[in-house]
Each structure stands twice: as structure tokens, then as C-alpha cells.
Amino acid sequence: MAVSKDHLNKLIQQLPDDALPIAADFLEKLAANSNYRNIPWDDEPTTQEDLNDIAKAKKSITRGEGIKFKDVIDDLLN
Known part of the structure; x- marks a missing residue:
């Protein structure tokens, strides 16, 4: 399943304000650590x-x- 940055941005816009710190923390860790990118998709x-x-x-x-x-x-x- 291909996901675009535009789709992710739309999802972020739907988050309640109290969920933003959680989302930001997750995205920061994902962007900073290349090992996270190698987690296989559950198929x-x-x-x-x-x-x-x-x-x-x-x-x-x-x-x-x-x-x-x-x-x-x-x-x-x-």
C-alpha cells in the first residue's frame, strides 16, 4: 500500500491536539533512526x-x- 506525504498530512490534521505530542515523538524517532524503516509490514x-x-x-x-x-x-x- 503506497502512502503519500499528502495523505499523512491529512491524517495529522485530523488528530486532536492532545495526540500531537505522541505523533510528533513517533515521527521524530522514525525520521532519525533508519532501523525503524526496516520493520517488515505485517502481511x-x-x-x-x-x-x-x-x-x-x-x-x-x-x-x-x-x-x-x-x-x-x-x-x-x-
Whole structure:
């Protein structure tokens, strides 16, 4: 899948202000470290088990049981 810089810019414009530091940190690390560019794309097919897990996760989020992305990033970085 080809992604253009224009498409990335449009995605960035859609981010809420509180997500900007997370996005900036990720993009800075990606731009500064060539090793990140060698991470292979996950090309494994999506299984029925994967689809079931995704459906469960979506239901969990609608019930308010999700974890904020910022909290996940904070846990990973600290």
C-alpha cells in the first residue's frame, strides 16, 4: 500500500491536539533512526480468530472499557 506525504498530512490534521505530542515523538524517532524503516509490514492474513478478537475489542470500547492511547504510550516510555 503506497502512502503519500499528502495523505499523512491529512491524517495529522485530523488528530486532536492532545495526540500531537505522541505523533510528533513517533515521527521524530522514525525520521532519525533508519532501523525503524526496516520493520517488515505485517502481511499475514487476518484469521477468523482475529476478526472475533477485533469485534470483542470494539464492544469493550463502546462499553467504556478501553485504555487511552496516551496511557499506553506513557507506560511504554516510562
